[in-house]
Amino acid sequence: MRFDVITLLPELVEAVTQVGVTGRAATRGLIELHCWNPRDFTEDVHRTVDDRPYGGGPGMVMKAESLLKTIRAARKASLAVNKTAKVIYLSPQGKQLDQEAVRNFVKSAVQNTSDDQQGLILLCGRYEGIDERIIELEVDEEWSIGDYVLSGGELGAMVIIDAITRLLPGVLGHKDSAKQDSFTENLLDCEHFTRPEVVEGLQVPAVLKSGDHKAIAQWRRKQAIGRTFQRRSDLLQENSLSSEDKALLKEYLNESGS
Numbered sequence: 172m173r174f175d176v177i178t179l180l181p182e183l184v185e186a187v188t189q190v191g192v193t194g195r196a197a198t199r200g201l202i203e204l205h206c207w208n209p210r211d212f213t214e215d216v217h218r219t220v221d222d223r224p225y226g227g228g229p230g231m232v233m234k235a236e237s238l239l240k241t242i243r244a245a246r247k248a249s250l251a252v253n254k255t256a257k258v259i260y261l262s263p264q265g266k267q268l269d270q271e272a273v274r275n276f277v278k279s280a281v282q283n284t285s286d287d288q289q290g291l292i293l294l295c296g297r298y299e300g301i302d303e304r305i306i307e308l309e310v311d312e313e314w315s316i317g318d319y320v321l322s323g324g325e326l327g328a329m330v331i332i333d334a335i336t337r338l339l340p341g342v343l344g345h346k347d348s349a350k351q352d353s354f355t356e357n358l359l360d361c362e363h364f365t366r367p368e369v370v371e372g373l374q375v376p377a378v379l380k381s382g383d384h385k386a387i388a389q390w391r392r393k394q395a396i397g398r399t400f401q402r403r404s405d406l407l408q409e410n411s412l413s414s415e416d417k418a419l420l421k422e423y424l425n426e427s428g429s
């Protein structure tokens with residue numbers, strides 16, 4: 172899958188292809204990242220990308236002209252290899268990203284074969300944002316990554332690239348580790364333990380050493396449901412529990428003394 176990122180800070184975004192799961196995916200050619208810097212599309216000697224807001228007030232706004240040229244160049248390059256190239260603007264005003272939205276991006280990217288690919292163009296703002304007419308002219312969708320204030324869209328673009336990449340076929344080593352993600356089921360994960368058996372007097376739960384795979388799976392599900400109930404009850408409302416799950420939750424609450 173190809174990502175084209177429009178950013179004043181390409182070195183920040185490029186880090187995503189240099190390390191970790193996304194780095195390996197890039198090395199193996201499963202993802203491709205192209206950064207486009209609006210500063211390279213300016214024509215004045217100072218290479219100006221921002222200006223003062225009409226109406227006054229603090230902060231600066233990214234100018235329309237160089238951004239338009241950048242977006243159109245990125246779209247043209249992406250459409251040379253992709254059937255479509257949606258422009259996604261990262262902004263606090265966007266719809267909040269969740270795992271369902273990520274799965275939908277992957278669906279459009281993957282169900283299509285090589286000459287029917289869907290590229291993504293990720294547009295990152297800096298300063299107070301971009302001239303509204305860019306959104307009107309060129310933006311297809313506007314996404315936020317959560318209710319907190321960032322300094323620009325780059326971390327949002329990197330979040331989207333990371334979350335999409337790990338769902339692409341062939342990226343994760345273990346075949347179903349992406350499928351097993353608890354968020355696929357709207358549940359938090361259970362606890363994890365590795366050697367040694369005792370850390371500063373704290374033991375590994377005995378069931379995990381029992382070798383009884385059915386009991387282990389049931390314990391893990393009980394923990395996942397119990398932790399979700401206690402920490403993120405908002406997730407359970409969407410995901411009404413089966414009678415088996417309700418029994419596991421009761422067991423969890425008895426054991427935790429609540």
Ligand code: 9D3
Nearest residue numbers: 261262263315316317320321322323324327
């Ligand atoms: C404090 C500045 N604000 C004035 C009321 C508005 C504002 C402008 C620009 C707040 C943040 C930003 C830059 N943020 C992003 O570009 C951004 C973002 C975010 O801040 N939170 C969550 N998701 C995203 S995606 C892009």
